[in-house]
Amino acid sequence: MRVGLFIPCYINQLYPQVGKATLELLEKLNVDVVYPSGQTCCGQPMANSGYEYESEGACNNFVNNFKDFDYIVTPSGSCAYHVKKHYNIIPQTDAVTKVRNNVYELCDFILNVLKVKNVGASFPYKVGVHKSCHGLRGLRLGSCSEVVGDSFSYIESLLQEVKGTELMPVKRSDECCGFGGTFAVTEEAISVKMGKDKIKDHLESGVEVITATDTSCLMHLEGLVTRNNQPLKILHIAEILNSNY
Amino acid sequence: MSHSKLASIFNKDEKRVDWHDKALWFVRHKRDLSVHQVKGWEELRNLGHGIKAHMLSNLDSYLIEFEENAIKNGVEVHWAANGEEHNQIVHKILKENNAKKVVKSKSMLTEECHLNPFLEADGIEVIDTDLGERIVQLAKEPPSHIVLPAIHKNKHEVDELFQEHLGTKPCDGDPQYLTREARKHLREKFIEADAAITGVNFAIAETGGFVVCTNEGNADMGAHLAPVHIACMGVEKIIPKQEHLGVFLRLLARSATGQPITTYSSHFNKPRKGAKMHIVIVDNGRSEQLSRPDFRASLHCIRCGACMNTCPIYRRSGGHSYDATIPGPIGSILSPGKDLTKHSSLPFASTLCGSCSDVCPVKIDIHSQLYKWRQIITKETPQPFIKKKSMEIMGKIFAKPAQFEKVGKIARWSLRNLPKSMINSKPNAWGKARDLPTGPKQSFDEWYNERENNKKKD
Numbered sequence: 001m002r003v004g005l006f007i008p009c010y011i012n013q014l015y016p017q018v019g020k021a022t023l024e025l026l027e028k029l030n031v032d033v034v035y036p037s038g039q040t041c042c043g044q045p046m047a048n049s050g051y052e053y054e055s056e057g058a059c060n061n062f063v064n065n066f067k068d069f070d071y072i073v074t075p076s077g078s079c080a081y082h083v084k085k086h087y088n089i090i091p092q093t094d095a096v097t098k099v100r101n102n103v104y105e106l107c108d109f110i111l112n113v114l115k116v117k118n119v120g121a122s123f124p125y126k127v128g129v130h131k132s133c134h135g136l137r138g139l140r141l142g143s144c145s146e147v148v149g150d151s152f153s154y155i156e157s158l159l160q161e162v163k164g165t166e167l168m169p170v171k172r173s174d175e176c177c178g179f180g181g182t183f184a185v186t187e188e189a190i191s192v193k194m195g196k197d198k199i200k201d202h203l204e205s206g207v208e209v210i211t212a213t214d215t216s217c218l219m220h221l222e223g224l225v226t227r228n229n230q231p232l233k234i235l236h237i238a239e240i241l242n243s244n245y
Numbered sequence: 246m247s248h249s250k251l252a253s254i255f256n257k258d259e260k261r262v263d264w265h266d267k268a269l270w271f272v273r274h275k276r277d278l279s280v281h282q283v284k285g286w287e288e289l290r291n292l293g294h295g296i297k298a299h300m301l302s303n304l305d306s307y308l309i310e311f312e313e314n315a316i317k318n319g320v321e322v323h324w325a326a327n328g329e330e331h332n333q334i335v336h337k338i339l340k341e342n343n344a345k346k347v348v349k350s351k352s353m354l355t356e357e358c359h360l361n362p363f364l365e366a367d368g369i370e371v372i373d374t375d376l377g378e379r380i381v382q383l384a385k386e387p388p389s390h391i392v393l394p395a396i397h398k399n400k401h402e403v404d405e406l407f408q409e410h411l412g413t414k415p416c417d418g419d420p421q422y423l424t425r426e427a428r429k430h431l432r433e434k435f436i437e438a439d440a441a442i443t444g445v446n447f448a449i450a451e452t453g454g455f456v457v458c459t460n461e462g463n464a465d466m467g468a469h470l471a472p473v474h475i476a477c478m479g480v481e482k483i484i485p486k487q488e489h490l491g492v493f494l495r496l497l498a499r500s501a502t503g504q505p506i507t508t509y510s511s512h513f514n515k516p517r518k519g520a521k522m523h524i525v526i527v528d529n530g531r532s533e534q535l536s537r538p539d540f541r542a543s544l545h546c547i548r549c550g551a552c553m554n555t556c557p558i559y560r561r562s563g564g565h566s567y568d569a570t571i572p573g574p575i576g577s578i579l580s581p582g583k584d585l586t587k588h589s590s591l592p593f594a595s596t597l598c599g600s601c602s603d604v605c606p607v608k609i610d611i612h613s614q615l616y617k618w619r620q621i622i623t624k625e626t627p628q629p630f631i632k633k634k635s636m637e638i639m640g641k642i643f644a645k646p647a648q649f650e651k652v653g654k655i656a657r658w659s660l661r662n663l664p665k666s667m668i669n670s671k672p673n674a675w676g677k678a679r680d681l682p683t684g685p686k687q688s689f690d691e692w693y694n695e696r697e698n699n700k701k702k703d
Contacts (some may be wrong), residue, residue: 009643012689013653014660014682019689035693038646046643047598050619051636057644087614137599145277146603148286172270178558180596187594188674191254193262193561194596195679218367223679 002032004069006103008076009041015215021242022075022106028242029114033073036065044082048181052089059090067095070102071113075238077105077135077213085138101225105135105213106238107154117161119241124164125233127240128207129155130198130221131174132214133158141213144174155213156236162240170201179220197226203234209233211240247590261399266560268396273554275503276604292492294608297545300483301535307450307483308526314453317523318515321647325527328358334525335360335442335475337648342473342521344439350457350464351375352444353476353548354390354527357570358414358441372434374463376427384408385538389564391503391571392550397563431463437617441467445478445524445564446547447493451486455524456512458497458507465511476513476525479546480531493547500549534582537619543578552601552611574601578614581622583604589626592618624657653688660684 003026007019015123026033043055066072075079076170083103090096110116131153137142142153159165178184178194185191199221202210209230212218215236222234256262280286300307323338325331331354339347347364349355349371361371373382377394381387383406386420388394395403400418407413407423411430443464448455455476457464468474484493484610516522519612535541553559553573564572569580569588577591592615597600601611625634627631642648660668661684669676687695 005688007647013657014685014688016685016689020692040649041643043643046636046640048616049636050623051640052620054636054640057640061644061646082257101560133596133598139602144603146600148281164687176600177594178557178596183596185674187249187252188560188677189256190561191258192678194557219682221677223681225651233469
């Protein structure tokens with residue numbers, strides 16, 4: 001099983017520690033993981049802004065980088081969802097179809113492909129999960145409160161096995177944090193209000209660390225927490241699953 | 246004005262935003278509790294979706310079947326291609342019956358056609374009889390929600406409005422007193438009315454009958470007292486058979502307010518003795534929307550408002566920020582089809598979180614349609630030069646890894662070295678209330694290459 005690691009553009013440049021944790025975690029789990037050079041972005045920023053056609057170059061670059069792997073794993077539910085859902089704008093060659101079928105969000109991959117529940121991490125903190133929307137309602141990484149059915153959450157299943165971690169429940173467990181790509185800028189007022197409310201929910205339930213499958217949501221929440229000097233730490237799920245306190 | 250501008254005005258009063266958000270979340274939560282008690286809720290949604298899709302694919306024949314059966318029942322059926330025709334038809338019926346005073350039960354279609362000002366211009370008194378509708382009518386505002394039209398107003402504001410228009414005493418927003426006074430006021434209007442206008446929730450092709458759902462019984466009060474009943478419906482309100490009603494009545498009330506069923510689901514089939522009944526069937530852009538394969542499913546909508554209650558943006562921006570008859574997520578996919586330029590900001594008033602699609606009782610893929618409208622809007626309406634250019638540049642950078650690496654380096658350096666005041670200057674909306682991450686010295690790429698090189702040396 002050859003696995004290609006996709007590190008999204010903003011993680012690559014702004015949060016390299018998330019990429020490192022992801023790579024190290026996969027190596028710990030004995031995955032034959034390769035990081036192909038020449039990666040950029042999945043094309044989502046342009047596409048979600050209404051400029052899908054400007055993202056064709058990025059899509060083709062993505063497919064070229066990853067077409068030879070059995071699985072593509074990324075620490076971003078949002079990017080995996082974008083590749084799956086929106087890569088219909090380029091011709092559907094075998095390579096494109098293969099890439100779309102085989103791209104996985106990290107937790108999904110660990111739990112459902114590797115079939116590992118306990119990654120051997122220890123992290124003795126009170127953790128609040130932010131269920132990033134594209135992973136939740138796009139990739140179905142968990143059940144959501146609107147839909148009637150069995151309750152599950154991949155990220156929480158993994159965290160439950162982490163030594164010392166106490167999962168804290170929040171009131172609105174699957175409400176959007178307000179990041180939404182360019183939404184964070186074009187609808188600044190609402191975006192900030194949503195983020196503030198989200199943080200309040202976590203603080204009120206005694207959370208020490210907020211985590212998620214997407215650094216983009218976390219960047220938005222961290223931006224608010226830092227500006228307002230709030231007592232919260234923000235970590236990507238890969239960083240928790242790779243930690244050993 | 247764009248949604249974001251109107252939303253930022255609404256957000257200046259954070260306390261108001263908080264109670265607006267809480268009030269609607271309460272309804273959304275009630276909906277959750279209610280639907281989780283229904284065994285087979287998801288199957289019910291599938292059924293609703295399927296019936297609507299089937300209806301839309303055979304709309305022409307079902308409409309004709311409905312018309313034939315309604316006529317057989319003694320109802321007069323009228324067809325309107327647009328809002329203007331609709332208003333003229335209603336006006337003509339009122340004139341023919343010498344009707345000067347009209348009571349209306351809540352109908353978003355008549356809002357859409359701007360019926361009230363049209364009739365009022367000819368001296369006809371139109372009273373909205375749904376309590377929330379009456380409140381916004383007195384305030385000279387459009388409804389801000391399709392099920393809870395005055396949800397943006399608090400009880401003190403209603404108190405003041407009633408004092409001014411109904412002559413009530415100051416009561417510190419006592420809901421009981423206010424409701425009692427509103428009831429007295431509305432009863433008078435019902436008794437005086439020459440005609441009643443209602444909307445239509447479901448029109449049954451098989452029987453020619455139709456159903457109107459209200460919680461206040463105001464549609465019945467109007468239609469049962471006035472000698473003329475005019476029911477106005479969009480073409481998409483048709484359902485094929487009587488037996489399908491059970492599916493939709495169960496879906497509608499639970500999704501709207503969490504009730505098992507609306508208090509009054511009134512079935513109208515024929516005029517009562519000595520009275521007249523008219524049905525006005527309105528297109529007003531619906532067949533054009535039907536012609537758009539990507540957006541036709543928006544016509545499945547049964548107007549429950551669940552997408553508004555669940556939408557974290559709607560809850561925090563208020564219905565008026567959408568500046569459209571139907572606000573919220575569903576409005577944002579219906580409105581661009583009517584006027585792409587006017588409503589070009591609406592499909593962007595979303596994080597594409599997908600909650601609207603998951604809550605929708607008839608499974609409209611709302612968030613996917615929002616995404617698709619975005620693609621059309623950037624091509625067909627004028628876009629800010631900076632946005633267009635930056636997307637073009639980003640597209641080019643992301644197509645070429647070497648360029649991406651260079652730009653990334655500069656960005657990281659800037660974040661580390663430029664003064665905060667410069668980074669968080671006005672053009673950077675991100676920095677107004679949020680910090681940007683500190684640019685790390687090394688990108689993941691650089692770290693990885695260094696690690697690989699070290700491995701080789703070992």
